Amino acid sequence: MSTHAQGHEGGTHGHEEGLIHGDGPHGTLKDYLTGFILSVILTAIPFWLVMGDVSWSNQTIAFVIVAFAAVQMVVHMVYFLHMTPKSEDGWTLTSLVFTLILVVITLAGSLWVMYHMDSNMMPRHEASQPL
Amino acid sequence: MGHALTTEQAAARTLFYQADEHDHEAGGSTLLGFWIYLMSDCLVFAVLFATYGVVGGNYAAGPGPKDLFDLSLVALNTTMLLLSSMTYGFAMLSSYRNKVAATQAWLVVTGLFGAAFLAIELYEFAHMIHEGATPQRSAFLSAFFTLVGTHGLHVTFGIVWLITLLVQIGKHGLNRANARRLACLSLFWHFLDVIWIGVFTFVYLMGMLR
Numbered sequence: 344m345s346t347h348a349q350g351h352e353g354g355t356h357g358h359e360e361g362l363i364h365g366d367g368p369h370g371t372l373k374d375y376l377t378g379f380i381l382s383v384i385l386t387a388i389p390f391w392l393v394m395g396d397v398s399w400s401n402q403t404i405a406f407v408i409v410a411f412a413a414v415q416m417v418v419h420m421v422y423f424l425h426m427t428p429k430s431e432d433g434w435t436l437t438s439l440v441f442t443l444i445l446v447v448i449t450l451a452g453s454l455w456v457m458y459h460m461d462s463n464m465m466p467r468h469e470a471s472q473p474l
Numbered sequence: 475m476g477h478a479l480t481t482e483q484a485a486a487r488t489l490f491y492q493a494d495e496h497d498h499e500a501g502g503s504t505l506l507g508f509w510i511y512l513m514s515d516c517l518v519f520a521v522l523f524a525t526y527g528v529v530g531g532n533y534a535a536g537p538g539p540k541d542l543f544d545l546s547l548v549a550l551n552t553t554m555l556l557l558s559s560m561t562y563g564f565a566m567l568s569s570y571r572n573k574v575a576a577t578q579a580w581l582v583v584t585g586l587f588g589a590a591f592l593a594i595e596l597y598e599f600a601h602m603i604h605e606g607a608t609p610q611r612s613a614f615l616s617a618f619f620t621l622v623g624t625h626g627l628h629v630t631f632g633i634v635w636l637i638t639l640l641v642q643i644g645k646h647g648l649n650r651a652n653a654r655r656l657a658c659l660s661l662f663w664h665f666l667d668v669i670w671i672g673v674f675t676f677v678y679l680m681g682m683l684r
Contacts, residue, residue, distance in 0.1 A: 369570060375563035382556050386674075390549050393679045401683040412675035416668050423559055423664040431506045442513040446520040453524035 378422025385415040526617040534612035539681030558587030559667045
């Protein structure tokens with residue numbers, strides 16, 4: 344992958360030309376094709392696991408498809424969004440990591456708290472029972 | 475007036491910062507700013523995913539995922555979005571080489587894939603609502619329509635932006651401002667595809683496993 348990013352400390356503007364072509368790091372044809380093929384594989388397998396007759400337990404399948412989703416997200420970040428630890432002097436990665444921390448707290452926190460609320464506070468009854 | 479320094483005295487002091495602001499070109503920090511907007515958008519989706527995760531099992535004796543979702547339709551939709559992500563990449567590659575017509579052509583293809591995605595999604599929604607699975611039916615359906623609908627709304631605005639950009643490029647060519655806008659929309663478009671990975675995995679595939 345080629346990054347045209349230059350440190351801002353450089354001061355002098357060798358990146359005059361780079362700006363015309365957009366400021367961000369550039370992807371190549373190979374990047375996009377690699378990303379596409381990997382994404383197709385990483386999408387097809389989870390769909391097949393759920394749609395096809397796979398004898399695994401639902402829990403195992405759920406675990407595997409979440410893992411595939413996580414890998415595919417990284418593939419998109421690298422091959423489509425061209426993220427490198429160096430892009431924008433590292434600020435894109437810093438903000439991404441910060442956001443991911445917030446996302447994990449939001450998701451894990453909500454599910455954890457609400458699950459316990461549910462099992463501790465709610466009277467157990469069948470939802471299908473007539474009122 | 476002991477603290478008034480002459481210029482020589484000031485220069486003799488060690489400077490720990492750049493005295494002169496080095497010039498930033500117009501829009502030089504737009505991409506990073508746009509990235510930070512996308513991160514905040516990510517939090518919006520995180521909250522919608524969390525809501526879906528909490529109430530996604532509350533069917534209120536109504537239809538559940540297995541009654542409603544058609545995975546082959548979702549697979550088709552995923553393909554549309556993935557193809558549009560790749561063709562947007564091709565538009566970017568053409569723009570680096572200053573090929574205006576090729577950039578426009580790839581953008582049109584991207585827009586068509588995006589429109590196909592939306593059409594399939596709207597068909598799915600219409601089908602569900604026709605069967606009585608409206609957003610009001612259950613907490614599961616409210617959360618489902620909010621999450622998937624918000625993503626669809628983003629794609630809609632992405633297409634509006636894409637058309638606007640096509641007009642801009644047609645009028646002014648691939649000048650600096652348009653190249654910057656193209657790069658921002660590229661981030662937006664690929665970001666929507668990343669969110670969609672979460673949607674088809676957590677909502678559709680895991681819904682069928684329940």
